[in-house]
Amino acid sequence: xxETIEILLNHRSIRKFKEKPLKDEQIFQLVEAAQMASxxxxxxxxxxxxxxxxEKKAKLxxxxxxxxxxxxxxxxxxxxxxxxxxxxxxELEGVDVSEAIESMEKLVVGITDASIAxxxxxxxxxxxxxxxxxxxxxxxxxQATADLLELPEHVFPLFGMCVGYPEAAPSIKPRLPKEGxxxxxxxxxxxxxxxxxxxxxxxxxxxxxxxxxxxxxxxxTAQVSGMLSSIKRSHMxxxxxxxxxxxx
Amino acid sequence: xxETIEILLNHRSIRKFKEKPLKDEQIFQLVEAAQMASxxxxxxxxxxxxxxxxEKKAKLxxxxxxxxxxxxxxxxxxxxxxxxxxxxxxELEGVDVSEAIESMEKLVVGITDASIAxxxxxxxxxxxxxxxxxxxxxxxxxQATADLLELPEHVFPLFGMCVGYPEAAPSIKPRLPKEGxxxxxxxxxxxxxxxxxxxxxxxxxxxxxxxxxxxxxxxxTAQVSGMLSSIKRSHMxxxxxxxxxxxx
Numbered sequence: 001x002x003e004t005i006e007i008l009l010n011h012r013s014i015r016k017f018k019e020k021p022l023k024d025e026q027i028f029q030l031v032e033a034a035q036m037a038s039x040x041x042x043x044x045x046x047x048x049x050x051x052x053x054x055e056k057k058a059k060l061x062x063x064x065x066x067x068x069x070x071x072x073x074x075x076x077x078x079x080x081x082x083x084x085x086x087x088x089x090x091e092l093e094g095v096d097v098s099e100a101i102e103s104m105e106k107l108v109v110g111i112t113d114a115s116i117a118x119x120x121x122x123x124x125x126x127x128x129x130x131x132x133x134x135x136x137x138x139x140x141x142x143q144a145t146a147d148l149l150e151l152p153e154h155v156f157p158l159f160g161m162c163v164g165y166p167e168a169a170p171s172i173k174p175r176l177p178k179e180g181x182x183x184x185x186x187x188x189x190x191x192x193x194x195x196x197x198x199x200x201x202x203x204x205x206x207x208x209x210x211x212x213x214x215x216x217x218x219x220x221t222a223q224v225s226g227m228l229s230s231i232k233r234s235h236m237x238x239x240x241x242x243x244x245x246x247x248x
Numbered sequence: 249x250x251e252t253i254e255i256l257l258n259h260r261s262i263r264k265f266k267e268k269p270l271k272d273e274q275i276f277q278l279v280e281a282a283q284m285a286s287x288x289x290x291x292x293x294x295x296x297x298x299x300x301x302x303e304k305k306a307k308l309x310x311x312x313x314x315x316x317x318x319x320x321x322x323x324x325x326x327x328x329x330x331x332x333x334x335x336x337x338x339e340l341e342g343v344d345v346s347e348a349i350e351s352m353e354k355l356v357v358g359i360t361d362a363s364i365a366x367x368x369x370x371x372x373x374x375x376x377x378x379x380x381x382x383x384x385x386x387x388x389x390x391q392a393t394a395d396l397l398e399l400p401e402h403v404f405p406l407f408g409m410c411v412g413y414p415e416a417a418p419s420i421k422p423r424l425p426k427e428g429x430x431x432x433x434x435x436x437x438x439x440x441x442x443x444x445x446x447x448x449x450x451x452x453x454x455x456x457x458x459x460x461x462x463x464x465x466x467x468x469t470a471q472v473s474g475m476l477s478s479i480k481r482s483h484m485x486x487x488x489x490x491x492x493x494x495x496x
Binding site: 041132150246 | 300
């Protein structure tokens, strides 16, 4: 196994960081790595906002559900899907791009582009001995997040990412069995899913028991079905539509 | 600069592969790396379908706009956003998850989860000396792609990825200036965008000229605004809705 794959397999989210800010040259290195990720037809439909202002970090931490590590880390990035730049490009060229950029297809492209750039940033950070944590909680009040960052139409904050020097190394969470995620040539029957889910429940039960000295009784299917028993962030559809995404 | 960052910065899409299939152990290593990426609240909302059947590969190549490398490569993956597994989990637990999984929020989560897993796969492949190319063209006829892979409701094919032994090493495409993508604390004014776009146009013009011995005259803003002058894949909204995504 090579060094890079070792880094990938060693990933765990870090939620406690040393009080040591990243240097600008580290930040730029991470941005450069993010930018070299693939991008759909060279479209580069994302922007990255680094938050240094402690007041803004505190506000984002609150939006994310009082996650203290959103405020306390080495650096905090917000990854945004962004077609505002393409509007400006259209203006320079005298081309109306509005119908295209407001399509569902371009919502998909913006999320994809921002996500794979972010993952390059995460991998680069981990290769430098830093830890990371994605913060979807910025979408708890995505309007407030967008307002705080002064995002115009055709830009929205997809997620944040804490980066910093890890204060603790939590254990690695076991993933679904490979046979439950990877299939060949076609999608499997439900029987296969049930078989893999039952197997995975045993794995996750053992994981939570060993982490908590037997205290936490849980299993993956209970965890996710509980989480999915009611709709969350139901404002997303209206917000995206208002911001000029997924209209067409 | 460490080895992993070197790999990230050295990325270019490969569109010509040697006729040498990946071994199963290589495929499993790539899937394992993909699975270790972060996932929103442990939800793991994606599946990966590896295509070995040459007929299916040929059909996918046709859907992707006759891209021969979709058929000719070391292995072809299709990354899907997937909440069908969570429906099965709900069934096991006696919980109705349908309203939540059909929300716009979960469409965002599914695309994000699949994308960051895919990027781990891409990075792992490149670290093994393999080349990759993302294939968004599967969405040209996303219904045909979904039918070919027998995808049930709440699963859709986001993109493909060719992986294999590179036959050629194209040059690396210059990205937007860092100052045009990375901002601090808030989103910039349009003046800043115009300034960076003009700078980038010079870079891309020089790039295309040097690659084609002066034949290709192009600039990024002309390229993307041309691409965005009309709506493409306008079926996406209807398709996703029908497949149970983004309804709520």
